[in-house]
Amino acid sequence: MLNIMRKFLVNAVKSSSLCNKQVYFRKTKMAVISVTQQNCALRNYSCPPGISFNYFLNRDVKSLRSVINPHISRIRNIGIMAHIDAGKTTTTERMLYYSGYIRTLGDVDDGDTVTDFMVQERERGITIQSAAVTFDWKDYRINLIDTPGHVDFTVEVERCLRVLDGAVAVFDASAGVEAQTLTVWRQADKHQVPRICFLNKMDKNRASFTYAVESIRQKLKTKPLLLQLPIGEARTFRGLVDVVTKEQILWKPTSDLDDGKNFEQKPLLEADDPNLFQEVQDARNTLIEQVADLDDEFAELVLGEHSENFDLIPADKLQSAIRRVTLAQKAVPVLCGSALKNKGVQPLLDAITMYLPAPNERSYEFLQWYKDDLCALTFKVLHDKCRGPLVFVRVYSGSLKPQSSVYNINKSCTERMSRLLLPFADQQIEIPSLMPGNIALTVGLKQSATGDTIVSSKASAAAAARRAGRDAGGEKRSTSDVESLLLAGVEIPDPVFFCTIEPPSMAKQQDLDNALSCLQREDPSLKVKLDPDTGQTILCGMGELHIEIIHDRIKREYGIETYLGPLQIAYRETTLNAAQATDVLDKTVGDKRHFVTAELEVRPRLGERAATKPVIEYAASVIEVLPKELQGAVENGITNSCIQGPLLGFPVQDIGVTVQSLTVHPDTSHTMISACVSRCMQKALKKAGIQILEPLMNLEITVSEEHLSAALADLAQRRGSVQEIQSRQDNRVVVAAVPLAEMMGYSTVLRSLTSGSATFTLELASYQALNSQEQSALLQRRMGLV
């Protein structure tokens, strides 16, 4: 019955070896995994041999299966997002504990949390993959996704955001808004995800509620609604006051167990603390005014019967109005606490159910085309050695059933799904169906990759495509246009680093290819290609940490010891000038003569921002006579020639192309047209002269005053230009632009310069032209001359 509950990828406990080469390690305390077999059994990471799953269930872990498909209004699909180290995993762990799904509190520093289950996550104390867990809080089903904070895994955050209805942004209350918070906040804006803010780490020495709120207001350009005030700060932090109800919540340790389960909730009286009482009174009045400004229904109530005395405004009316403005993304509720010290997480859970939307309160354009047919999105793939790929799906409409066939629009294939599982905390429960709004794991889908759209059949995809086509305002669209309307894709930024990867022997090449294709299905930001000159496999990633983790996973999960070549920068090429070229192709294959002449002009598109696809135009004389079906062949030829630039083989970007003349013999195949156009393009690009572009990064370093000058001196040697130095509490934040080529191994250097006290984030800003000296030095290096 419960035979499918097994934790995936949890051989972590068996491993205690450490990766020697570390790009990013957070804590010295994390040096060795300390999860013992005994811990493992208690935490139920996996089922040890000889012990049935019932063994675990019969102990006091909450029964998980009372309601498999709760009413949609009772579901919350929530993400936890933040800058690295803000405390997402610790907060998630507390949520699972207070909701009764785990019986011991895990700690990221001890490497035994539920959601950071990969070996690398536990060793390093960082989240790499997003993890989805399901639990119930009061009468609500919460599907929660803990996302990574490190900038190399931003794509992972974005693809999760698509399937979320709401998010909790976690902040370190001593740091306020940090670099990566801004990135994930922008992503959440893009996907229009309503949010609440949780100011974590209120127990830390330099924690400041006021500072953190101010930084949210200024840097995120949003309206914070203060729903709580802290009682005490830093060492004295001991509780909160609920501004809406004016109740104080004080955590009191009972005996020697301070797990935060016990707290006292009672009205705050003036006699308790007159200053705090007044502060709460003022905060409530401000909150009421703020909400009334944003919500007409509440404004009527405030201006009508309660205009004389805000105290009489019922808490539930204020809560409903806060919910409306949060859902409309006009403002963001702010709560506070300390996950590590077990304070503030239960009110946060209440706020999630109270203020964040249910799936049916969100509007998704594509739903109208599916009506009640199945529409689901895959947002994560894991590979389980026994069960094959496990694909996380979110159902938007219709329902999913095990032992059924589904159609994958992206891959244009029908697949059979064998089982459906709910990822309840660290167990998986088999379920008979999955209804709209809910999230589950599927077993059996072999082709589906992260980001695919799943429907019930090819016919249902075609019906949705017809409806989408009709809704396009009568405008005629191609099948591919309509299909793209049906899919909610995630833009994947181009990788900035690459390196060669080689198996220990040729015999292992096939295994390596299989491992890489599995990893690519899990992680669309990982690109793998073949070097056409050397035949070597090239791994392209979002950063040093990304590539290092992939290398490590190939070794641990697939048992292949690979060799990585030196990490290289993914440069780009563009043209310096405009140039024209002509080409003629005249080939007879069998009894068919293929004849094409092409004349093209290429030119730089100045001011364009990393437009990887060339902008193609046609001379009037060409467009008048060129049949639509040949246009595709011409454009393929142009686009393909931009994949590898003529100078160093890097992609060509920011160019415009005009097809000035084209003659095609009637029997000519499309492949021959593309080949001729492509050759013509290569000639034109060479004539135009190539300029190499290098990735320019936004760098943000948080460093103490004491180490500021050392960090700045080092930056100057790296062609870095400092744009701003901000103050963040006692620290300085240096905002700079630095070429990526100068940042290799920066974490090690910064660590030694600042005795490990500084942190930094690096994010692609743009591409900049190398000057002629730098360009010729690079050419010489690439040709092995220096």
Ligand SMILES: Nc1nc2c(ncn2[C@@H]2O[C@H](COP(=O)(O)OP(=O)(O)OP(=O)(O)O)[C@@H](O)[C@H]2O)c(=O)[nH]1
């Ligand atoms: N003082 C204090 N430390 C905390 C608190 N919450 C988390 N931490 C610590 O902060 C560090 C980071 O915690 P995590 O929960 O891993 O943070 P995260 O945001 O999940 O990190 P990534 O997923 O790697 O981005 C760990 O050392 C935690 O013990 C808190 O409330 N107070």
